[in-house]
Amino acid sequence: MTEYCRIGEKSRVTYNFKGQPSVTYESDISPIEVTTASTSKNNTSNYNSQGYQITFNSPQGAYGTITAVITDYKIEYVDYGVGHPYTGYYISLIRCGSTTFPPRANGLPEAKLTDTNISVDNSVKCPVPAGSTTQVCNIKISSNGNILFQADGDCPVNFTVGCGDECPDGYCKIDCKTYPGYCCLNEAELQSLITQLHP
Template sequence: MSYCNFGDKPRVDYKFNGESGITYQSQISPIDVIIGSKPLNTTAKYDAQGYQISFPSPQGLFGRISVIVLDYQIFTYQGVDHIAYISCGGNSLPPLDPNSTATITGQISEDHTVHCPNASSGGGACTLTIFHQGTRLFETQGECPVSFTVACGDECPEGYCKIDCEAYPGYCCLNEAEIKSLSNQLR
């Protein structure tokens, strides 16, 4: 979902389970905020259920190698293609290091009918990602659930009231529960 108009400076206040709130301030708008359970450091090929990939072993000595993965990435080092992947139960791609990855010498095939034995959605980790016109501006991860509000420019997020105050920036945003609490304290 898109938030704010061109020229606004959106403020995203977010909170992961059991943590205090954190603010991300964008200098450009509009923005899209996406919440998911996809781990960080993955590619567009990521699938939380897993899938099987097969590729020729180096120099064809062992036929084809088959592995069930959550994600994989091919990279070239000194003219040789290598593959790094997240195995079932893993949570991030390994470093793109030719000494800790497999060499590939041919096409990779994918079989999305084969899944990890105990497919999960990332072990309780939630990801909050902020985009501007398809470009990722910010991404963070924490323990699920995650909640967020977006304020555009000097406006308050939906469901909050703008109250003048002496502290910077000259106003504060309060939700209904905070207003009731202050009202009760004043009585």
């Protein structure tokens, strides 16, 4: 397995799934390993390609319930220990137009539940039925066998890695006024833009 970055360097992984904008994950932990894989799409027993509406209670909906039109949902219990504010039941949703559960923010599913009672209304459907995607891609970032971050999305998934203040291969470094004082630009996209402007 390939390790990226040296101990003490900041690691930066920029990735994107098919048709999605690039996302950057940064960590002060290094070295890191980045692995990708594709597997059959793993819908739950709640999946319905036509969609349906659910209503549930969540702390984020402090003044009422939350309603969403989805194709699938799953409930998970997250255990950080008794009394920890993040311990409890969470829900993840596949919304109309999406084909996979969203990436976890800070390691947590989409929304915390105040209870696990879910009301389902099958008379409400998605405007367009879900596509027929049968494969899902996964990117996993780990260090010394511990998973730091992972996300799923439509295949394919592409990624680049930068270490410290250096840009990843295929990118050029330019000074910027915003933090961290430089930007990494994709050389191929930059060359294409220059060719379009000066044929």
